[in-house]
Amino acid sequence: MILYSEAVKQLRLNRPDRARRYVGIGLSLLAKAKAKKPMPYRRWVCKNCGLPLVPGLSATVRVRGDRKYVILVRRCVFCGWVSRLPMPRKKRSKKVVEAIQGEAHVRIGKQGVTEGVLKEIDRLLEDRGVIKVKVLKSLRRKEDFDIDKVAEEVAAKLGARVEDVRGGTFVLSRRKKK
Ligand SMILES: [Zn+2]
Numbered sequence: 001m002i003l004y005s006e007a008v009k010q011l012r013l014n015r016p017d018r019a020r021r022y023v024g025i026g027l028s029l030l031a032k033a034k035a036k037k038p039m040p041y042r043r044w045v046c047k048n049c050g051l052p053l054v055p056g057l058s059a060t061v062r063v064r065g066d067r068k069y070v071i072l073v074r075r076c077v078f079c080g081w082v083s084r085l086p087m088p089r090k091k092r093s094k095k096v097v098e099a100i101q102g103e104a105h106v107r108i109g110k111q112g113v114t115e116g117v118l119k120e121i122d123r124l125l126e127d128r129g130v131i132k133v134k135v136l137k138s139l140r141r142k143e144d145f146d147i148d149k150v151a152e153e154v155a156a157k158l159g160a161r162v163e164d165v166r167g168g169t170f171v172l173s174r175r176k177k178k
Pocket of ligand 1 (some may be wrong): 046047048049050051076077078080081082
């Protein structure tokens with residue numbers, strides 16, 4: 001969808017009003033054509049303020065849930081709109097299960113997510129595709145610490161996906177660049 005990607009571009013240029021306008025035009029064209037809303041419009045638009053929801057930029061995204069179902073929680077950072085969408089959990093790959101059960105590959109300490117840590121995670125993701133990250137207690141003890149937030153932040157910066165968050169650890173995956 002051309003208009004949607006243009007909206008995201010405007011958002012990155014810090015022009016939320018233009019971003020909303022592009023989304024609005026896109027939606028009205030779809031309505032006129034009586035077309036079913038395609039993906040970014042269906043799930044990645046704020047239903048309150050009309051902003052395109054880009055994880056790490058205009059939205060926070062969390063995945064909550066148990067074995068069978070996950071709940072995708074999206075929150076618009078501009079207006080605070082929150083949406084919870086339950087969906088069946090995709091079967092976890094063997095690699096992801098192994099990472100969840102195994103030892104951590106990287107540790108994040110008191111300094112938090114530094115450039116060095118990001119580089120290390122980036123390199124390991126490139127090598128292994130799936131990695132487990134442990135956040136040390138020294139950082140977890142901090143008052144405003146939020147492991148979901150840290151996991152999403154790292155994932156957004158490196159183009160990775162949060163596969164699992166539990167206790168002081170999270171698992172990331174990323175497709176290898178060819
Ligand atoms: Zn909004």
